[in-house]
Amino acid sequence: MSATPRVxxxxxxxxxxxxxxxxxxxxxxxxxxxxxxxxxxxxxxxGGLDLVVLDLGLPDGDGIDFVRAYRAWSxxxxxxLSARVEENRKIDALDAGADDYLTKPFGVGELxxxxxxxxRRRPRGEQLPPVIEFGEVVVxxxxxxxxxxxxxxxxxxxxxxxxxxxxxxxGQVLTQRKLLADIWGPSYVESSHYLRIYVGHLRxxxxxxxxxxxxxxxxxxxxxxxxxAP
Amino acid sequence: xxxxxxxxxxxxxxxxxLREVLDLANMVMLFxxxxxxxxxxxxxxxxxxxxxxxxxxxxxxxxxxxxxxAVSNLQYLITxxxxxxxxxxxxxxxxxxxxxxxxxxxxxxxxxxxYEIASKLAGALSQAxxxxxxxxxxxxxxxxxxxxxxxxxxxxxxxxxxxxxxxHVARVIETGVRHLxxxxxxxxxxxxxxxxxxxxxLVVRTDEAPDEADLAFFExxxxxxxxxxxxxxxxxxxxxxxVDMATERLRSSILSALSHDLRTPLTVLIGLADSISLAVPExxxxxxxxxxxxxxxxxxxxxxxxxxxxxARLNAGSVKxxxxxxxxxxxxxxxxxxxxDAFGRHRxxxxxxxxxxxxxxxxxxxxxxxCNLLENAAKYSPADGDILIAARSLPDFVELSVSDDGxxxxxxxxxxxxxxxxxxxxxxxxxxxxxxxxxxxxIVDAHGGRLRIARAPSxxxxxxxxxxxxxxxxxxxxxx
Numbered sequence: 041m042s043a044t045p046r047v048x049x050x051x052x053x054x055x056x057x058x059x060x061x062x063x064x065x066x067x068x069x070x071x072x073x074x075x076x077x078x079x080x081x082x083x084x085x086x087g088g089l090d091l092v093v094l095d096l097g098l099p100d101g102d103g104i105d106f107v108r109a110y111r112a113w114s115x116x117x118x119x120x121l122s123a124r125v126e127e128n129r130k131i132d133a134l135d136a137g138a139d140d141y142l143t144k145p146f147g148v149g150e151l152x153x154x155x156x157x158x159x160r161r162r163p164r165g166e167q168l169p170p171v172i173e174f175g176e177v178v179v180x181x182x183x184x185x186x187x188x189x190x191x192x193x194x195x196x197x198x199x200x201x202x203x204x205x206x207x208x209x210x211g212q213v214l215t216q217r218k219l220l221a222d223i224w225g226p227s228y229v230e231s232s233h234y235l236r237i238y239v240g241h242l243r244x245x246x247x248x249x250x251x252x253x254x255x256x257x258x259x260x261x262x263x264x265x266x267x268x269a270p
Numbered sequence: 271x272x273x274x275x276x277x278x279x280x281x282x283x284x285x286x287x288l289r290e291v292l293d294l295a296n297m298v299m300l301f302x303x304x305x306x307x308x309x310x311x312x313x314x315x316x317x318x319x320x321x322x323x324x325x326x327x328x329x330x331x332x333x334x335x336x337x338x339x340a341v342s343n344l345q346y347l348i349t350x351x352x353x354x355x356x357x358x359x360x361x362x363x364x365x366x367x368x369x370x371x372x373x374x375x376x377x378x379x380x381x382x383x384x385y386e387i388a389s390k391l392a393g394a395l396s397q398a399x400x401x402x403x404x405x406x407x408x409x410x411x412x413x414x415x416x417x418x419x420x421x422x423x424x425x426x427x428x429x430x431x432x433x434x435x436x437x438h439v440a441r442v443i444e445t446g447v448r449h450l451x452x453x454x455x456x457x458x459x460x461x462x463x464x465x466x467x468x469x470x471x472l473v474v475r476t477d478e479a480p481d482e483a484d485l486a487f488f489e490x491x492x493x494x495x496x497x498x499x500x501x502x503x504x505x506x507x508x509x510x511x512x513v514d515m516a517t518e519r520l521r522s523s524i525l526s527a528l529s530h531d532l533r534t535p536l537t538v539l540i541g542l543a544d545s546i547s548l549a550v551p552e553x554x555x556x557x558x559x560x561x562x563x564x565x566x567x568x569x570x571x572x573x574x575x576x577x578x579x580x581x582a583r584l585n586a587g588s589v590k591x592x593x594x595x596x597x598x599x600x601x602x603x604x605x606x607x608x609x610x611d612a613f614g615r616h617r618x619x620x621x622x623x624x625x626x627x628x629x630x631x632x633x634x635x636x637x638x639x640x641c642n643l644l645e646n647a648a649k650y651s652p653a654d655g656d657i658l659i660a661a662r663s664l665p666d667f668v669e670l671s672v673s674d675d676g677x678x679x680x681x682x683x684x685x686x687x688x689x690x691x692x693x694x695x696x697x698x699x700x701x702x703x704x705x706x707x708x709x710x711x712x713i714v715d716a717h718g719g720r721l722r723i724a725r726a727p728s729x730x731x732x733x734x735x736x737x738x739x740x741x742x743x744x745x746x747x748x749x750x
Contacts, residue, residue, distance in 0.1 A: 197748065251659075
């Protein structure tokens, strides 16, 4: 991340662009605005972006097309803005490579938190630290060992793979489809009940109160998010 | 009959003068010829009469002694017997032949008629037209009356002329077996058996009882009519669903336009209110407080608009449930996180059994139900009150309840009934429209569940959501 992070906002509503700009400039970001998909892609093509904030409904096309095009040359983080009722479009955008989403209407606090988390993110390809701590849990990836309050916790191989995958994407939404395909295989993408059961196991083994998880969060209708520090 | 007798007498009179010229054997031949002619032209019974009469006349006029039934030589008795037998057999065979020819002709005519009806029915555009095609034909061919009754329509009490029995009609539609009612005139109830199901009844009333050939013909007619009626039915279904789809598209496009148009200014309001507090230099404290209140109201408005749009979508039937096997614990967790801010100093207890089965529901919608119930509980109970989320597993349902220790619902609301926009507490100072509960009910109903309003042991409000249990899919055990 450069000294002044550069953020591109692709959004057709000028008023929304305005307050997103205000919020991000308060975090010392340099903000570039685009009102259309075409303009957005042109600006993104100039390079050097640390974050793209993208509205899904643009006058000249679908935000998903932007994500697909952008992913052709950049691994940079993309934050989606979308309406509540559009679960399917959010999932499609996330599966296409977007990193996180915000549901309209959203507060400035949420926006800044998500933007910071995405810009802080470890660049893709960089290795995970071998030991990760969250809450009372310590995961030693090099020794495949999980400790809770100092006591070893037994995880089955699938539970461990699920945990490792979530740890590898801290603060990020992982869609159901992606989790199922990576851990169980492509033929399981519709078998979401596996996820319910196994995420339930992880919560029971690693959370204080499985009904009010602090680390393994559900993004209802979309997927899961691992939150290292609540 | 009279004609047949006349023919025999005529032959006798003509032949009598020739008695001396012609041999008796030739006379017999003349009478047999008469029987043959009578059989061909008049049919079986006249032929029998002619046979018997011929033998008698032959005896009286030609066998000595003349003008008497007496016989001079007993050998003539053999002649009579052979003559009678020959006449009867000839007459019978000829008459049968004649009948068969007539039957064949009638069959051909009917086959032709059926063919014509079939081609006309293929072009029929309405049920009235089907009737118009079938009725005149039955009237012409059988001089009978008939009526087409369709299963979807009310059974009218009267067939032109006389009443017909609605219970026969109902039974024929149910069983698909034809019924012949022989009281007064013959009334035949034929099922309109189409490939998919019995579409109605063709009622035919004739003066004479129909024979096997007639029945077969009516059956064929009924099945032609049935196919035409079924075809029309599906044409109608297709048209209706096309109209429905167009209406549906319109409705959901209006809703999504409306939701976009409402959401955008609300997003801007909330965003701008929030970003004012980022201003440098900082605003004076009273202004900050006013801006915060402004933002809160905008958020509340957004929640309200969200609920209204959700209700509109549910009512318009444009919500397609995304049913997946879900964990109730997970949805409780995500709802608690979403409404976390609503709980001030409330003490929250979650009592979920560890062995709850997965349930098949739309997680986003059920999360909405729980959020609404939790927000209500937080709103209508004392600030430091207890809120309890509990679940229990029953044989066919899983019950999830949210209860608080506030004032509870009034007696009139307890139970399973419920209207839209009914508030528990009249015009109180607590904001809300009662819309939340109506949405909860609509969502739970859409899942085939029930929402029940009850009283918590503490006297507070308790809302119970029953969701049906299914057979969750198997999980392949993990190789150890």
